[in-house]
Amino acid sequence: MISVSVRKVVKKFDSITALEAVDLLIEPGELFFLLGPSGCGKTTLLRTIAGFHIPDQGQVFFDNKDVTAVEPYKRNTGMVFQNYALWPHMTVTQNVSFGLEQKKLKKGLIKERVLAALKAVEMQNYAERKPNQLSGGQQQRVALARALVIRPQCLLLDEPLSNLDAKLRLEMRMEIRRVCKEYNLTTIYVTHDQKEALSIADRIAILHEGKVLQIGSPHEIYKYPKNSFVADFIGETNFLKGTIVKREGNKVLIKTSSGNIHGILPNIKIATIEGSEVTLSIRPETIRIKRERLRHNCFEGNINESIYYGEIGQYIFLSGDITLKIFELNPQLLKVSRQIKLYACVDIDDVIVLQD
Numbered sequence: 001m002i003s004v005s006v007r008k009v010v011k012k013f014d015s016i017t018a019l020e021a022v023d024l025l026i027e028p029g030e031l032f033f034l035l036g037p038s039g040c041g042k043t044t045l046l047r048t049i050a051g052f053h054i055p056d057q058g059q060v061f062f063d064n065k066d067v068t069a070v071e072p073y074k075r076n077t078g079m080v081f082q083n084y085a086l087w088p089h090m091t092v093t094q095n096v097s098f099g100l101e102q103k104k105l106k107k108g109l110i111k112e113r114v115l116a117a118l119k120a121v122e123m124q125n126y127a128e129r130k131p132n133q134l135s136g137g138q139q140q141r142v143a144l145a146r147a148l149v150i151r152p153q154c155l156l157l158d159e160p161l162s163n164l165d166a167k168l169r170l171e172m173r174m175e176i177r178r179v180c181k182e183y184n185l186t187t188i189y190v191t192h193d194q195k196e197a198l199s200i201a202d203r204i205a206i207l208h209e210g211k212v213l214q215i216g217s218p219h220e221i222y223k224y225p226k227n228s229f230v231a232d233f234i235g236e237t238n239f240l241k242g243t244i245v246k247r248e249g250n251k252v253l254i255k256t257s258s259g260n261i262h263g264i265l266p267n268i269k270i271a272t273i274e275g276s277e278v279t280l281s282i283r284p285e286t287i288r289i290k291r292e293r294l295r296h297n298c299f300e301g302n303i304n305e306s307i308y309y310g311e312i313g314q315y316i317f318l319s320g321d322i323t324l325k326i327f328e329l330n331p332q333l334l335k336v337s338r339q340i341k342l343y344a345c346v347d348i349d350d351v352i353v354l355q356d
Contacts, residue, residue, distance in 0.1 A: 001028035001184050002062045002153045004049060009058030011044055018044040019055070020210040031180050031187045033197040036207035037233065042190045043158055045207070049188060050156050051075050062153060075154075078147030082159040084139045086131040092118070092142050093127045099150045117149040120179055137168040144176065148183060155180060157189040161196065169193075173200050194234050198222060206230050224266035227356045231281040238287075238324050240280040244272055252353055254280060258299050258320040263351030272353065279354045284327040286350035289315065290343045297351065298343040299324065306334045317344045 004026040011019040018041045026032045034042040047053045049060055051072035059068045067075055086095050096117055100110045118124040121141040131139055140160060147155055160176070161169045177200040180187045191197055197204050198218040206213045206221065206229075214226045225231035228239060242254035242261070250265045252272070263280055265272065272278060293300065301319030313331025317324040324344055336342070 002186050003028050004154060004186060004188065005059075005061040006045070006049065007059045007061065009045070009048060009055045009060065011041075011048060011053055011055050017210050019048070022058070022210075022212055024205060024212065024215070026186060026188060028186055029181075029184050031177060031189065031200065031202045033201040033204045034188065034190045034207060035192065035194065035197045035204050035233075037192060040207040041210040042192075042207050044210075046156055046158055046188060046190045049154075050077055050079055076150070076152055077154045077156055078150055078152035079156045080140075080143045080147050080158065080160045082162055084131070084143045084163075086139060086142060086146075088131050091128050091130055092123060092134075095131070095142055096146045096149050099146065103150075113149050113151075114145075117145040120148060120182065121145045121175070135168075136164050137172060140164065140172060141175075144179065148179065148185075153186070155185045155187040157187065159190055159192070161191075161193075169196070176200065198234070206233065208233075224352060225281060225354065226267070227354050228279055228281070231352070231354060236284055236325065238282045238284065240282065240322060242278055242280055244274055244276045244278060246274060247272060251348070252278075254278060254351075254353070256280075256322065258301075258322045261297050261299075261346075261351055262348045263353050264349055265353045267355065279356065281352040281354055282324070282346055282350060284314075284325045285329075287317075287324060287326045287344050287346045289317070289326060289328065289333055290345050293343045294345045297348060298345040300341065300343055302338050302340060302342055303333060303336055304338060306331075306336075308334055317342075319344065 006022055006024040009019050009022045022045060034045055036042050044053060048055055051070060059066055093114055097110050097114045100113060118127060121144050123141045123145060126138060161172050173196055201218055203217055204221050205215045208229055214221060214230050222234050231237045240256055242256040244252050245255050246253040252263050252265060254261050254263055299319035301317055303315050304318045305316035307314040313328045313334055315326040317326050
């Protein structure tokens with residue numbers, strides 16, 4: 001296990017800045033996700049850590065060793081690519097053993113390590129098959145075994161599940177986490193899939209236009225987004241505009257076009273004062289539809305549209321000029337008339353005042 005430190009890294013391609021003064025510290029044994037939309041710089045950052053890109057400015061450290069100018073093959077990292085990159089003419093065993101053979105290890109040791117790696121990903125029974133005889137999920141397991149077998153200091157995963165169908169992706173998420181934790185690997189994982197990151201990461205960095213916008217646990221990122229981009233990118237949310245009427249510590253009273261609402265400032269250092277215009281983020285699943293108004297944080301209105309998804313009902317709720325999307329587990333209000341007056345209510349802790 002090693003720590004990985006990225007310090008003020010800048011990477012440009014001609015006139016395009018792919019990474020802008022990126023700072024990260026990834027702890028030993030951590031499963032760390034780089035998450036963001038296409039073109040945000042996450043793969044460039046991963047390839048910079050791997051050594052395939054040399055930064056224009058800044059440094060990369062493995063523990064206390066500066067590896068910024070060290071060749072990729074000397075960094076002892078294992079990399080799993082989006083397209084698996086298996087040799088089609090080789091068997092599973094041959095693919096997995098290739099890296100060890102290049103290191104000229106003894107045959108007995110190679111055999112022992114290959115078997116251990118295949119067992120770790122539950123592919124020992126497919127050892128003599130070739131890639132075209134395997135499913136996509138099985139090929140991904142082989143690619144993971146090939147990365148593990150060299151005993152890397154750090155495992156780097158670049159969109160490893162994007163070519164799999166939805167069911168296989170779900171299975172492989174937990175499999176990857178199990179293997180990484182079993183081997184105590186410091187793992188850096190690139191994806192644009194929010195559910196993938198939220199379900200298995202220890203921590204997540206959200207990237208946008210070459211910058212790191214927020215770093216935190218899945219719960220912190222989802223529950224307390226720092227700005228509107230993070231709130232909108234991770235899951236779904238309702239944005240409301242308002243003006244601060246009163247502030248006491250991290251508790252605020254905000255005036256909206258449909259009445260006053262209480263919320264919280266996740267970062268108490270945000271310089272908001274009475275009269276400041278702010279943006280609120282309210283997750284659809286945190287809103288409850290009531291037939292009677294509660295004491296605080298209720299918008300009066302009606303259900304304008306209902307969509308049934310089986311276990312979840314989605315409602316479009318209108319309150320004056322405010323439109324709220326609401327999710328209800330085990331939906332009960334699908335047939336409620338549009339004419340019936342209802343109240344959309346939310347807890348104070350679920351109304352998040354954003355920095356922008």
